[in-house]
Amino acid sequence: MMTKSEIMSKLTAGEIDVQEAATLLAGQMVASGANVTMKVSEKGCVTFRGLPGANVRYGFSPRKETLEWLYANRKKVEAFLEKNKAEIAERSAASRAAKQAA
Numbered sequence: 001m002m003t004k005s006e007i008m009s010k011l012t013a014g015e016i017d018v019q020e021a022a023t024l025l026a027g028q029m030v031a032s033g034a035n036v037t038m039k040v041s042e043k044g045c046v047t048f049r050g051l052p053g054a055n056v057r058y059g060f061s062p063r064k065e066t067l068e069w070l071y072a073n074r075k076k077v078e079a080f081l082e083k084n085k086a087e088i089a090e091r092s093a094a095s096r097a098a099k100q101a102a
Contacts (some may be wrong), residue, residue, distance in 0.1 A: 002010075002024060011021040018027060035050040045061035054060040062070070081088065 007016070007021050007024045010016045011018065016024070037049045039047050039059065041061055043061075045063050047059045047061045048054065049059040051060050068089060068098045
C-alpha cells in the first residue's frame with residue numbers, strides 16, 4: 001500500500017488523476033481503521049462500522065460471546081491468519097472505494 005506522500009507525489013507528477021488519488025487515500029483510511037465506530041445495536045450486538053473488509057451498509061455485528069471468544073483466542077486467530085496469509089483474499093483500495101460508492 002502506498003503512503004500518503006507517495007500518493008501525493010504521483011498526483012503532483014501527473015501519474016494519477018485527482019479521482020484516483022482520492023480513491024487511494026480513502027482506501028488507506030479504511031485499511032488503517034481510522035473511521036471505525038462502535039455502538040450497541042437494537043438486538044444487543046456490538047456493531048462495528050468502518051472495519052476494513054466489512055459491509056459498509058450493515059457493518060460487522062458480533063454478539064458478546066463471539067467477541068469474547070475472538071479476544072480469548074486471538075493468538076490462535078493470529079497464528080491461523082499468518083499460516084494462511086497467502087490464501088486469504090484482500091480487497092484492493094480501488095475495489096473497496098468502488099464498492100463503497102455503489
